[in-house]
Amino acid sequence: MAKISNSTKKIEIADLTVRYDGVEALKGISFDIYENEILGIIGPAQSGKTTLLKTINRTIELEPNAQVSGSVKIDGTDVKSIKNVNQLRRRIGMVFPLPVGLPLSIYDNVAFAPRTAGIRKRSELDELVERCLQQAALWDEVKDRLKSLGTKLSGGQQQRLTIARALSHQPEILCLDEFSIAIDPVTTMRIEDILKELRSQITIILVTNLIQQARRLAGRTAFIFENELIEINNNDIIFSDSPANRLTYDYVNGNFG
Amino acid sequence: MKTIANVFHQLERWLEPVIEGIIRLCGISAIIFVFGIFFFVFREGMGFFFGGLDIVEFLTSPDWYPTSLNNKRYGVLALIAGTFSVTALAMVIAVPFGLGAAIFVSEFCGPKLKETLKIVIELLAAIPSVVWGFIGLTVMNALIIELFTVPIGLTMLNGGIILALMSVPIIVSIGEDALKAVPDSYREAAEALGATRWQVIYRVLLPTAKNGLLAAVLLGVGRAVGETMAVLMTTGHAVKIPTSPFDSVRTLTATIAAELGEAAVGSDHYRVLFIIGVLLFSITFIVNFVTDLVIKGIREKA
Numbered sequence: 001m002a003k004i005s006n007s008t009k010k011i012e013i014a015d016l017t018v019r020y021d022g023v024e025a026l027k028g029i030s031f032d033i034y035e036n037e038i039l040g041i042i043g044p045a046q047s048g049k050t051t052l053l054k055t056i057n058r059t060i061e062l063e064p065n066a067q068v069s070g071s072v073k074i075d076g077t078d079v080k081s082i083k084n085v086n087q088l089r090r091r092i093g094m095v096f097p098l099p100v101g102l103p104l105s106i107y108d109n110v111a112f113a114p115r116t117a118g119i120r121k122r123s124e125l126d127e128l129v130e131r132c133l134q135q136a137a138l139w140d141e142v143k144d145r146l147k148s149l150g151t152k153l154s155g156g157q158q159q160r161l162t163i164a165r166a167l168s169h170q171p172e173i174l175c176l177d178e179f180s181i182a183i184d185p186v187t188t189m190r191i192e193d194i195l196k197e198l199r200s201q202i203t204i205i206l207v208t209n210l211i212q213q214a215r216r217l218a219g220r221t222a223f224i225f226e227n228e229l230i231e232i233n234n235n236d237i238i239f240s241d242s243p244a245n246r247l248t249y250d251y252v253n254g255n256f257g
Numbered sequence: 258m259k260t261i262a263n264v265f266h267q268l269e270r271w272l273e274p275v276i277e278g279i280i281r282l283c284g285i286s287a288i289i290f291v292f293g294i295f296f297f298v299f300r301e302g303m304g305f306f307f308g309g310l311d312i313v314e315f316l317t318s319p320d321w322y323p324t325s326l327n328n329k330r331y332g333v334l335a336l337i338a339g340t341f342s343v344t345a346l347a348m349v350i351a352v353p354f355g356l357g358a359a360i361f362v363s364e365f366c367g368p369k370l371k372e373t374l375k376i377v378i379e380l381l382a383a384i385p386s387v388v389w390g391f392i393g394l395t396v397m398n399a400l401i402i403e404l405f406t407v408p409i410g411l412t413m414l415n416g417g418i419i420l421a422l423m424s425v426p427i428i429v430s431i432g433e434d435a436l437k438a439v440p441d442s443y444r445e446a447a448e449a450l451g452a453t454r455w456q457v458i459y460r461v462l463l464p465t466a467k468n469g470l471l472a473a474v475l476l477g478v479g480r481a482v483g484e485t486m487a488v489l490m491t492t493g494h495a496v497k498i499p500t501s502p503f504d505s506v507r508t509l510t511a512t513i514a515a516e517l518g519e520a521a522v523g524s525d526h527y528r529v530l531f532i533i534g535v536l537l538f539s540i541t542f543i544v545n546f547v548t549d550l551v552i553k554g555i556r557e558k559a
Contacts, residue, residue, distance in 0.1 A: 059449055064368075090451035100446040103465045112460065113450040162446070169451060 007034035009076075010173065010203045011056065016070035018051050018060065025051045028070065029229045031222060038195065038204040040214030040235070042251070043224035049207045052224070053175045056205075057092040058085055074173070090117055093166030093202075097178040099158035101150035106133075106142050109150040109161055113169040128168060135198070136164035137190050156187035163191065167198075174198065175205045180213065192217055211252055215239050223248045295538060302531030309525065310532065321496045323516065323526040331529045333536070338498045339413075339506035340540075343488060344481040346417030346502065347424055351481075352474055354421070355428025359473070362429065363436035364458060375430075382426035390490030393419040397491065407503045411493035414502040419491050420484055424477035431476055435469020436462055468552050475548045479541060485510040509537050 011033040018026040026048040033039050041049050054060040055072050058079055072079045074091070082088045090113060102109050110129045119125060129146070133139040138160040142153070150161050159179060166174060176195075180188040195204060195217055208214050214221045215235060222232040223245070231238065231245045243249050250256050299306075306312075310331065318332025362374050393415050401410035439462050447457045463470070485508075493505025494515065513530050520527040 057449060059445060062445070062448060086451040086453050088451075089449055092449075094446075094449040096442065096446065098442070100442045102443055102446060102461055104461075112447070112452070116450065116452045116456045116460070165446075165450065 010035040012073040019067045021065045038218045040218030040221035041207045047224045048227045090169045093171035093174040095176045097181045101158040107146040132164040132167045136160040156183040173203045298534045305528035335496045340508040343416045347420035347481045350421035351424040355425045358429045359432030386486040390487040393491030416488045416492035420481045428473045428477045431473035435466040439465045
């Protein structure tokens, strides 16, 4: 608890409600995310976890039938008030459940975001690409074939490529949406190690179906169930025998869900 | 109950090979028809092709005097030039417009406008070519004479514009399909990386959909090369290698359409028109073949 109260608030979510064609996907959710923490978000499918991530980088606006009320603030600024949405998105790295290697070379995949942000110098890009691939533990496997297509990599490699890509614009926040769903346990553990290292530099939001993954990685975990926030607490409370909510205990211990 | 099921089962065992045979026939019939047409067209022209036609003159001479009494000349270079110049001009106009419209329909416009646009574009594709020819003959002709102060408006420019208008709907609908086939996850991923809409389009969508877009363009080319009635009515139908867009030209297709009815069956003139048919056939075959190679090449690299 002490560690967290010392930290500054990075993201403040207040009374956030999202409806798709009138059906609520998130019901009045409020909580804070602190700087440089790994926050786990657990909950069954269709409970609104992905929607929550989409409101943070405002990709929710790409869904024509979504309605958002309430507020999401990053560093005290409401994301809705940010005029240049692309600039906002560059501050947030996003990793999707299934690896999306863009149909470009490995190099171009990682250099995509820096290029859109206007970085043109070859040496600068080279350095950036190498650093991101190193951070994603992929450099050694691909350094000799940076020109080959990213989509030709294996699933696990592609997921690390998307993580490298998500890091390429040096985000302050990294959102991972069930990143390990399509990759093997060994690769998953490698990526988890990377995330632990990254924690000192960025704030990480880890949406996961694997309860044990949240337990291993996160400092705090939020439990979302039926589109409502049931509980957010330190991991030693969430995964103890007496979390604040009985539902949390049942979910974490596999009594339902 | 059991016996009924048995009967059905039995029936199925009989029907299966029959249905398979019918479907096989449908597939093979396409090949039969193509070869049949090629064979028929070639047979009609064959007699002159092997007996009397100077192939070199045929392909390299711009002199087309098939009905001259004492100096018959069968050179189709001017007709080939006519076909290619009109097609090229049409594509210069139609490709940017068609692809631009495809991108707009697929990526930028709202669902309501999209529906309207698609219906209107399909309507455009359904206009008979003779109607296009009529528009070229009256509206465009007058417009070109007025705008460029030239003596006649039935020119390569007129034909090119009309052909472009006829090709655009094909390019738009096939191109839009190609863009629609790009997975949304690519768009999402690129947008999440902070790419603007335009960056998403030219960095991700266009490279991903390039095969389909190329197919769209080449189908447009095919449409333009093969079009007969509209170009016959709009290009002025003069045998001439064009030096400017304001020259009248004549195409291979228009020549066949205009002259076949008047050539005596079995005469050299009649047969040479069929040889032009074979030539057209070969051109479209080469275009298709090259397309296949290009697409395969892109795929292998990818």
